[in-house]
Amino acid sequence: MTTDQPAVEIREIRINPIVPTESVLVSTARGLRPRKEEQPLTVSSESRFERCPFCKGNEVQTPPTLASWPNEQEWQIRMVENLFPVLSDRKISQNLSFGLQHVIDGYGRHEVVIDHENHSIHVDEMSVQHLHALFQMYRDRMQVLYQSDARIKYVLVFKNFGPAAGASIAHTHSQIVAMPVVPENVTNELQHSHAYFQKFNQNIFSHLVDEALTFEATIYDRESGEVRRKINVGQYVIEKSKRFIAIKPFASRFEWEVQIFPLFPQADYLECTDDDLEDFALLLKRTMFRLNKVIGGAQYNYFLHSIPHGEEFKKHLDSYQWHLEICPRTSIPTGFELGSGLFVSTVSPEDAARQLRGIEID
Numbered sequence: 001m002t003t004d005q006p007a008v009e010i011r012e013i014r015i016n017p018i019v020p021t022e023s024v025l026v027s028t029a030r031g032l033r034p035r036k037e038e039q040p041l042t043v044s045s046e047s048r049f050e051r052c053p054f055c056k057g058n059e060v061q062t063p064p065t066l067a068s069w070p071n072e073q074e075w076q077i078r079m080v081e082n083l084f085p086v087l088s089d090r091k092i093s094q095n096l097s098f099g100l101q102h103v104i105d106g107y108g109r110h111e112v113v114i115d116h117e118n119h120s121i122h123v124d125e126m127s128v129q130h131l132h133a134l135f136q137m138y139r140d141r142m143q144v145l146y147q148s149d150a151r152i153k154y155v156l157v158f159k160n161f162g163p164a165a166g167a168s169i170a171h172t173h174s175q176i177v178a179m180p181v182v183p184e185n186v187t188n189e190l191q192h193s194h195a196y197f198q199k200f201n202q203n204i205f206s207h208l209v210d211e212a213l214t215f216e217a218t219i220y221d222r223e224s225g226e227v228r229r230k231i232n233v234g235q236y237v238i239e240k241s242k243r244f245i246a247i248k249p250f251a252s253r254f255e256w257e258v259q260i261f262p263l264f265p266q267a268d269y270l271e272c273t274d275d276d277l278e279d280f281a282l283l284l285k286r287t288m289f290r291l292n293k294v295i296g297g298a299q300y301n302y303f304l305h306s307i308p309h310g311e312e313f314k315k316h317l318d319s320y321q322w323h324l325e326i327c328p329r330t331s332i333p334t335g336f337e338l339g340s341g342l343f344v345s346t347v348s349p350e351d352a353a354r355q356l357r358g359i360e361i362d
């Protein structure tokens with residue numbers, strides 16, 4: 001009998017010696033997770049499935065409850081440990097360096113948030129009160145994980161919805177991974193926003209929001225004096241509330257990508273008050289409703305980017321701003337995109353924003 005399972009379990013972060021920020025997490029235990037062929041999002045309105053480990057009544061099929069809302073018996077939201085963690089506090093490898101091989105122990109935590117007791121519910125169908133509780137739960141758990149161990153540099157909260165977005169279990173859920181390294185894209189955001197701050201003494205995220213709200217310009221041709229391009233930056237705004245704004249980025253990697261920013265500078269998601277998150281919940285619900293209507297059953301990833309914890313990141317407090325990135329998956333990256341890192345968008349962000357704004361919400 002042949003087997004492609006490795007003899008020894010590995011859980012470590014290997015640093016790319018050429019581009020150190022581009023590292024890879026080797027986590028072989030995850031290979032145990034059954035892999036499914038990609039399927040279209042099955043439209044189902046059933047709220048409970050007998051064989052789903054995340055449905056009510058099947059709690060024994062998951063690890064014990066870490067947190068729940070409103071309470072453990074009548075839970076609407078339930079948090080448990082991941083059965084197949086990509087990172088864990090169970091020690092199996094250690095930091096080592098050999099020549100160009102630099103490895104960081106895959107220390108961390110990997111938890112699952114069962115977002116709703118209803119198996120098939122979409123985010124825009126959840127009540128504002130429910131979404132409020134969900135985003136409070138993310139915040140409170142991030143706090144606990146950061147405080148649990150100084151080796152934790154970053155806590156990533158994300159959601160995969162639909163098989164095209166990598167969700168292996170159909171029941172709506174999100175995940176929390178506490179990790180010993182800062183993700184590459186957060187590192188890039190920190191570095192560039194810090195450089196911008198040093199040069200212009202301004203927070204680039206605030207600048208972006210200000211532009212989105214006010215900026216309009218006409219560019220004339222130098223020679224002929226004719227209008228070359230009219231820019232209305234406000235055209236990228238999808239939704240705005242008292243404290244938040246949802247923007248279609250001018251340079252989006254994904255056709256229907258939308259990002260949500262606080263209107264007032266706030267680097268750390270943990271600083272959000274309950275009131276902030278109530279306002280955020282309504283804005284998210286409205287934004288997801290628009291996406292669902294335009295794409296027709298959006299499969300997507302969303303993830304929170306916030307300032308990492310640790311002394312070395314304090315210098316970014318004035319230049320960084322937390323945000324939520326929502327990336328609907330309507331196409332699969334091609335060889336060109338993987339090889340060049342240059343994403344191709346077949347819908348112009350201006351047109352995408354116009355369509356999203358055009359949806360009627362009662």
Ligand SMILES: [Zn+2]
Nearest residue numbers: 052055119171
């Ligand atoms: Zn279920």
Ligand SMILES: [Zn+2]
Nearest residue numbers: 189305323325
């Ligand atoms: Zn980001």
